[in-house]
Amino acid sequence: MGNKYLVALLISLSLIGCKEKEQPIVEVVEEKPADIYEFGFNLSDFVVKRDTVRSGDSFGVILERNKIGYPKIFSIAEKARDTFDIRRLQIGKPYTLLCSKDSLETPRCFIYQPNQEEYVVISFQDSIHAYTSRKPIKYVEKTVTGVLNSSISQELDKKGISPILTNKLAEEIYAWTIDFTRLQKGDTYKVIYTDKYIDDSIYAGIHTVKAVVFNHNDKPYYAFRYRTDSIKNKYEYYNEVAKDLRRAFLKAPVQFSRISSKYNLNRRIAYYGFALRPHRGTDFAAPIGTPILATANGVVTESRYKGGNGNYVKIRHNSTYETQYLHMQKRKVNVGQTVKQGDVIGWIGMTGNTGGPHVCYRFWKNGKEVDPFKEKLSSSEPISEALKGDYLAFIKPIKLQLDALPIHDASKKKEAKEIITQKK
The missing domain is CATH 3.10.450.350 (Nuclear Transport Factor 2; Chain: A,)
Incomplete structure (x- = not known):
């Protein structure tokens, strides 16, 4: 019996030895941190x-x-x-x-x-x-499309797009052609823009808008960025037929406001017993302190406080047109000062006769107050004939790219998901 146990022990030890030899040898290598x-x-x-x-x-x-x-x-x-x-x-x-x-x-x-x-x-x-x-700079071209179901700023914010894009669209590109306070539900947009990155990873905001089209009231409004002066590195935006998007007057003196009262010579107010109280201006409601912009180049002819007008500024643009801005919280410009289109001339307030914060924008033609939205105001000059051919050739592939972009409607996706859920 003793020999049997001895043989069994020797066999077990030999098997253990074989298993130990079969195990792979693991070599531990200390990794050096990657160079940064x-x-x-x-x-x-x-x-x-x-x-x-x-x-x-x-x-x-x-x-x-x-x-x-x-x-x-x-x-x-x-x-x-x-x-x-x-x-x-x-x-x-x-x-x-x-x-x-x-x-x-x-x-x-x-x-x-x-x-x-x-x-x-x-x-x-x-x-x-x-x-x-x-630091090394990298530019990445991107696109965004959609259908408006709220304001453009809210729509782009939902998509995680920088508010700089909204400002560029409203203030730099379409300030003269589209009133962003009057965009309608169902209007569509397509934008090709460039994001800027520092050191490949640090987001530095939106660099430029290459091209955009807004379909507003079933009418397409194209804009293409084009270099008009290579020496001064000057760029302008033109539409699909080489027409400058700038206009003689801005659509509104306040960005992202709403019209609270229109020009109306037949206005009657219940508070005054429905007596005729003509309104010879257009009221743009906005929070107190919102900047008020000069709608065109000109010279300040009045800047003062007066009765129901409160703090106001009046600008002469040429021999035909003048504009006036009432109820300011504070005025920024003085009489005789030259202002450019888009310059801040004051801030929204409630001075004078007013029931809420707004600017009453008055538009004068040949000394008579008129409705600016019914005036056929001239646009600026189109691109020079010397550059027109090059411009049209330049935008041709970009327009094809823009037109081919599919429009992503977030509301329809949500609606589709709700229908699928209901079916289940």
Whole structure:
């Protein structure tokens, strides 16, 4: 019996040995952290300290706080001043110190960022030198389409689009042709625009709008961005037949407002016993403090407070037209001052006879108050004949791209989901 047990034990031990030999040998390799480059430096070579300029900070204070003596600080400042004036550090702006990877962590380089794109390097590792540079910029073309079921700003916000796009559409492109306060449910839009990124990942907002079409009241309003002057790098927006979208007058003196009372010579008010009280202006309601814009270029002829008008400004645009802006909270311009279309001339208020915050916009033609929305106001000049052929050839593929974009209607998707749910 003893021999049997001995044989069994030897067989078991041999089997264990075989299993141990069959197990793979695992080699442990310590991975080196991936190199990270920024500002042209391998950050892995340094201890990186990031901060922002605080109240009371100066270049000297920051370096002294990080164990650099004043004699060296003075030497650094002297040699860097031809590239960057260290007195220009602004509170709240970020800076980075690249320090030695030892127990002392002595600063070797100071990097200041006056804005998202630019940075100033003051290096004092071996010799002292300074230079300015820019982070790499990437532009990404994107598109957005839709059907209006609310305001354009609300629609784009739901899609996660920057409000800068709304402003560009309303103020830069269509301010002269479409009143964004009067867009209707069911109007459609297609936009080709460019987003801007710094260092491939930092979103820096919408750069430009390449092309757009609004279908408003069953009429398409195209706009294409085109460079009219290569020397001055000047761009304008024109429509599909090379006509400038700018007009002699803006559609409204206030952005994103609503018309609370129209021009009406036959208006009767119950409060006054239904007596005839003609309204010779157009009221645009908006919150107190909303900027009021000059609707065209001109010269300020009146800027004062007077009775029921409250604070008001009057502008002469030419020998034919004048405009007037009533009930301002505060006036920004003075008599004799020249203003340009879109300049802020005051702010919405409730001065004079008014039941709520608004601006009463009055439009004068040959000394008589008229309804601006019934006037056939001239548009600006179309593109020059020398550029027209090039422009039409330039926009042809862009228009094809724009027209081919499918319109995404979020409301229909929601409706479809509700129908499917009900069927289930």
